[in-house]
Amino acid sequence: MLYETITREKNPEVTLKTFVMDPIPGMLGGDIRPAVVICPGGAYAFLSPRESESLAVWFNANGFHAFVLNYSVNQERDSKKPLKDRPLMDASWALSLIRARAGEWHLDPERIAIMGFSAGGHAAASLGVFWNREDIPQKLGIPKNSNKPNALVLCYPVILAGEFSHMGSLANLCGDDPEEQLKMSLDRFVGEQTPPTFLWHTMEDGSVPVENSMFFAAALRRYNVPFELHIFEKGGHGLSTCQADVSGSESGILPETGRWMELCLTFLRRQFKML
């Protein structure tokens, strides 16, 4: 395992933790692995430790390299100083950096997914819809398209402004102006550039309404982007792996909802043509 923390020079509170597996010689699929970048949730105000390392090692155990992106957050929850594009730029930086080191880390630069939980799902989805904006490579000094994600995994994501929005996340990101928030209502920006997407949510989510995933899926459908959407009946917001080790209470242990993990692996393996 290559485990190290890479700091974003311009912005030292932004880091990328690497969970890069040692190569195993002689395997059927070769020793070049796909990779997943994980964006923890936390309402764009903090980064949840329940949605970080435990997901990275799970991907490792299933043959993927993994990375945890600690992106910019609005710790003071001050909507007068919104984050704006910063998480999107952080995600672009991470994708571009990983792709540039594909040879060194034995990873396939065309099989890099980005996964996000709750507000981290918003950060991941924002890269999925905005990665081809021309100002991004200019601002970051990275090659064009080097920030493109090859798949999205969105776990109870924040997507929408307006009626179904998660107000805290949107205020921390965009401020209080509804017009500004609408610019980050991501279903509106889905297009042919958006990569294949796996979404899951719980119907009972009392924090981020299930419409966030449903409307994003409807937009993907409109543009014929391959997707899967799994809505489970039971469980509140922020279930992570639905296991006891990331549960703060009994209600967080939900094996039936934990099936999202196998479904997600099946989807990613199909997109990435893995055995």
Added chain:
Amino acid sequence: MLCQTIQRPGVPEVSLKTFVMDPIPGMLEGDIRPAVIVCPGGGYTHLSAREGENIAVWLNANGFHAFVLHYSLMKKGDHPKTFDKPLFDLSWAMACVRSHSEEWRLDPERIAVIGFSAGGHLAASLGVSWNRPEIAQELGIPQGSNRPNALILSYAVLSEGPFDRRGVPTRTGGDGAEPWEGHDTKVGEHTPPCFLWHTGEDQVVPVENSLLFAAALRRHNIPFELHVFEKGGHGLSTCQADVAGSPAGIMPENRQWMGLCLTFLRRQFHMR
């Protein structure tokens, strides 16, 4: 994650790699985790990369701290029947992990060993021989500090049995001229709960190794589970493509050992 390599003092080829998870505050079961030491297979001639790190991260993903032990391998002149350096290596590793309980936030009474093939032989040797007084003396560790709290034995080399005389190839590693000393004869009340799995078709280490060991556990009323799958050869590891050298190694039905194993460990360790 705390990822570091700890060398065994005075034995430079032996080391322990740590996969110690960061604590998460506010969880239902607190932030003290159980732990598992992983012993890869390789016939005591090498250490398989297919049964190390990938097993550690799987355990991590299920709430356990994990450690991968690189133990001593046989050199020319080492005799399979008397070769017990790895037992000392594993005893050192167990005592080392236990002595770091507080620093690493792990429960010193919930430390298991998982071993594959020859690594399973090693894990079982600790399970049956940890209380030999000369081990603690020679290593300078407290008596009992090398005791495993559970064993996971995956297609393990374990016993001498009648199958030897049928001419079936039974042993891996070494010169093979003389059999290992069977572990089944040394099982006793000091042996911890054991989970075993094997495939009936294993042509390298016959399933009798697990069957006879399980019979010995039964005789001594040691809690155990044994799962013998019909299909599949030796050394399947997680039965997934990322550790398969050929299509025959991708066996989703045998992969069920992993869920069964977690259920067993969680029950022994009173986890949710």
